[in-house]
Amino acid sequence: MEWRALNEKRRSVNYFDPSVTITVSDLQKIYEAAKLAPSSFNLQPWKVVAVLSKEEKEKLRAVAMNQPKVTEASAVLVLFGNTRQFLESQDVFDDRVAKGYMKAEEVPRAVAMAERLYAGDRAVGYASRNVGLFAMNLMFAALDQGWDTHPMDGFDVEGVQKLFGLDPKYVPVMLLAIGKKRPDAALLPRGMRRSFDEVFILR
Ligand SMILES: Cc1cc2nc3c(=O)[nH]c(=O)nc-3n(C[C@H](O)[C@H](O)[C@H](O)COP(=O)(O)O)c2cc1C
Numbered sequence: 001m002e003w004r005a006l007n008e009k010r011r012s013v014n015y016f017d018p019s020v021t022i023t024v025s026d027l028q029k030i031y032e033a034a035k036l037a038p039s040s041f042n043l044q045p046w047k048v049v050a051v052l053s054k055e056e057k058e059k060l061r062a063v064a065m066n067q068p069k070v071t072e073a074s075a076v077l078v079l080f081g082n083t084r085q086f087l088e089s090q091d092v093f094d095d096r097v098a099k100g101y102m103k104a105e106e107v108p109r110a111v112a113m114a115e116r117l118y119a120g121d122r123a124v125g126y127a128s129r130n131v132g133l134f135a136m137n138l139m140f141a142a143l144d145q146g147w148d149t150h151p152m153d154g155f156d157v158e159g160v161q162k163l164f165g166l167d168p169k170y171v172p173v174m175l176l177a178i179g180k181k182r183p184d185a186a187l188l189p190r191g192m193r194r195s196f197d198e199v200f201i202l203r
Pocket of ligand 1: 010011012013067151152153154155174190191
């Protein structure tokens with residue numbers, strides 16, 4: 001679908017048809033389209049836990065403000081950001097050297113620069129920024145392939161961390177419900193958007 005049409009069609013769908021299942025192959029296709037999202041240094045600091053089973057969705061719902069879409073959606077993607085990805089990406093730097101972005105001897109300097117930019121109290125911001133862009137791409141890729149989505153940050157960070165037990169370098173940034181809108185459910189009209197004049201400061 002053309003981007004403008006996709007953008008107008010995308011809504012945060014609150015009511016999913018719980019009888020619809022999504023396969024790993026569907027998720028792979030969505031990922032293959034979404035992975036072209038930009039990321040700083042192309043480090044792709046994201047990790048996704050795809051929650052597919054009823055039992056796991058119920059556990060997730062309990063730490064996600066009891067939002068019904070968590071159990072009604074076909075899957076909920078828990079989008080984590082890797083706050084240390086810049087120290088764990090030799091593959092990306094090798095690729096950048098092979099493709100002429102930089103020389104091999106420049107890699108340590110690039111890693112040190114990334115560490116200065118993204119470590120310490122900037123790490124969660126770094127991971128969240130990049131995961132946010134990836135999330136947007138996932139939403140458009142899913143819609144393009146016939147799936148509705150709903151992003152959520154209404155969850156208990158510690159609860160989600162505890163539930164999946166990943167290394168604490170992974171911070172949960174967003175939940176993304178994926179499924180098909182219940183045919184009988186009507187969404188409320190699209191919420192207002194701020195005007196150009198309100199949003200932009202021209203200098
Ligand atoms: C980062 C983020 C977090 C959100 N968290 C929730 C949430 O926890 N629960 C919810 O019902 N909606 C959530 N929303 C959905 C927004 O309310 C919705 O995107 C907004 O009202 C605009 O509606 P639209 O997406 O249909 O255009 C979230 C959206 C974003 C982008």
